[in-house]
Amino acid sequence: MIHYKSNLMFLLIVFIEQIKFYWILFNFDIFISRFYAFLSVILLSFIKKYSTIPTLNIDILF
Numbered sequence: 001m002i003h004y005k006s007n008l009m010f011l012l013i014v015f016i017e018q019i020k021f022y023w024i025l026f027n028f029d030i031f032i033s034r035f036y037a038f039l040s041v042i043l044l045s046f047i048k049k050y051s052t053i054p055t056l057n058i059d060i061l062f
Helices: 004-026 028-050 055-061
Strands: none
16 A cells, blocks of 8 residues: 555546547647646746745746
8 A cells, every 4th residue: 555645646647648638639729728828837836946036026027
């Protein structure tokens, strides 16, 4: 039962990736726009976490 949680998370990720694949097939434009929005959120959180600029300035910039 040690690896149960990680295996469950892996199966969940695989399931989500399959859903994304079919989403690309049927709703390509919507997927691209939402994917870029998702990437921008990840990039923003990454910049907030690892930037030397204070978080308040990052919030104002974005």
